[in-house]
Amino acid sequence: MSIAEFPEKLEFLFDPHRYKVVRGGRASGKSWGLARALLILAAGKKLRILCTREIQNSIKDSVHKLLSDQIELLGLSSIYKITETSLKCTATGSEFVFSGLSSQTVESIKSFEGFDKVWIEEGQAISEKSFTILIPTIRKAGSEIWVSYNPELETDPTHQRFVVNPPHDCVSVEMNWRDNPFFNEVMDRERLHCLTRDPEGYKNIWDGECKPAVDGAIYYSEINTAQKENRICNIPYDPMLKVHIVMDLGWGDSLSIAFVQKNLSEIRIINYLEYSQTALDVVSSDLKAFRYNWGKVFLPHDGFNKTLNAGGKSTYDILRALGWDVVKKDDIVILSVEEGIRSARMAFRRFYFDSANVAGPDNPLPESGQTVLTHRLIESLKRYRRKISRETETSTTPVHDEFSHGADCFRYIAINADNMLNDNAKKQRAYHVGYSPLDSAVGY
Numbered sequence: 001m002s003i004a005e006f007p008e009k010l011e012f013l014f015d016p017h018r019y020k021v022v023r024g025g026r027a028s029g030k031s032w033g034l035a036r037a038l039l040i041l042a043a044g045k046k047l048r049i050l051c052t053r054e055i056q057n058s059i060k061d062s063v064h065k066l067l068s069d070q071i072e073l074l075g076l077s078s079i080y081k082i083t084e085t086s087l088k089c090t091a092t093g094s095e096f097v098f099s100g101l102s103s104q105t106v107e108s109i110k111s112f113e114g115f116d117k118v119w120i121e122e123g124q125a126i127s128e129k130s131f132t133i134l135i136p137t138i139r140k141a142g143s144e145i146w147v148s149y150n151p152e153l154e155t156d157p158t159h160q161r162f163v164v165n166p167p168h169d170c171v172s173v174e175m176n177w178r179d180n181p182f183f184n185e186v187m188d189r190e191r192l193h194c195l196t197r198d199p200e201g202y203k204n205i206w207d208g209e210c211k212p213a214v215d216g217a218i219y220y221s222e223i224n225t226a227q228k229e230n231r232i233c234n235i236p237y238d239p240m241l242k243v244h245i246v247m248d249l250g251w252g253d254s255l256s257i258a259f260v261q262k263n264l265s266e267i268r269i270i271n272y273l274e275y276s277q278t279a280l281d282v283v284s285s286d287l288k289a290f291r292y293n294w295g296k297v298f299l300p301h302d303g304f305n306k307t308l309n310a311g312g313k314s315t316y317d318i319l320r321a322l323g324w325d326v327v328k329k330d331d332i333v334i335l336s337v338e339e340g341i342r343s344a345r346m347a348f349r350r351f352y353f354d355s356a357n358v359a360g361p362d363n364p365l366p367e368s369g370q371t372v373l374t375h376r377l378i379e380s381l382k383r384y385r386r387k388i389s390r391e392t393e394t395s396t397t398p399v400h401d402e403f404s405h406g407a408d409c410f411r412y413i414a415i416n417a418d419n420m421l422n423d424n425a426k427k428q429r430a431y432h433v434g435y436s437p438l439d440s441a442v443g444y
Helices: 008-014 030-044 064-073 108-112 128-134 157-164 185-197 199-205 220-228 280-288 315-321 337-350 373-383 404-419 425-429
Strands: 019-023 048-053 080-082 087-089 095-100 117-120 144-149 170-174 243-248 254-263 266-276 294-298 351-354 386-388 395-398
Touching: 008 019, 008 030, 008 170, 019 030, 019 157, 030 064, 030 117, 030 144, 064 080, 064 087, 064 095, 108 128, 128 157, 144 157, 157 170, 185 199, 220 337, 220 373, 243 404, 254 280, 254 404, 266 337, 266 373, 266 404, 280 315, 294 404, 337 351, 337 395, 337 404, 373 404
Parallel strands: 019 144, 019 170, 048 095, 048 117, 117 144, 243 294, 266 351
Antiparallel strands: 080 087, 087 095, 243 254, 254 266, 386 395
């Protein structure tokens, strides 16, 4: 197999670059091309190559089989020694090593310092933590990091790192079935069948477009529609509307807080914060720093439970003592998780999400806690999914993970939104500098 037979889009693999990234859909030849390029380069001079992915429980999870097959197809069996766990080129002394990233620590990954190339397969699953550990370790002069992946979400660490905000000396190409010179009729029949059966999924599966949400996401279609209707956009704070606070409580995990304004039927989420192991008085101080036109605070059912850790007080008691107007338990709408999800789906078309940083000179970001802004809430909705039963392969209850807190907070907003009023709006208008009767803000 000669280099000239590679797809044109992969010719850059033979040029020196710190980062080489190939993304795209099914049958594009990405992994096939990267495997061949590495085998040919390793046959030309001595290289140490790390083949990795986020999780590798066994060698079967790696690209070992793909590389072994390509050695035979390339006619390189005479110079490559294949064992159950490694590949070595007897002609040059090159070696391929296979390992997962999720199991690595800052200390354990030091063993990879002398490697010349790293191939990260299934890059869409790589966490930011793994990149933070790996990249500084691969620092040998002339070393390269190769990444191949089928895009999932635009907000995935790999896509953000190498496509949205690429580093210096990064070549990133999109490669799909149209770019594969070895694409055949069998593959094309599969493609056309997918286009007919699942036209929305086709965009990601075959054309390599990012998905609106993860597979199986509870709000998949709703997020997709919100994006198409441009309801994830710049929604500035309107001082003429009350800002209501909705909380999902947590201590060891996340305390989620959404900032909500209502204008007629529109429900606007203008900001969102998450905290971990932060006292309520600190949270309260951070919130007041925004200097919004505050409305009411809406708590989940457990916000009214008195606890020993809080000196026999509830979150309701503490927030009221800190000066907040907290809605009484009898006035909170409480539904089961499934009833709440159904209500949230029905109300989703009323929601608008601020995609910009709402902080500014008059609204400084709080110094404590973890400020994550509205994009974190959107990310939670994109990744909020159900458990899948191994026995029946059917979906069951929602997964409780880092994304469920934001989704729970959103559900509380949806079921309580009709009780979020702007009852003092006229009074506030009287003191609004520059107010005009023709002002476009309505709904008071």
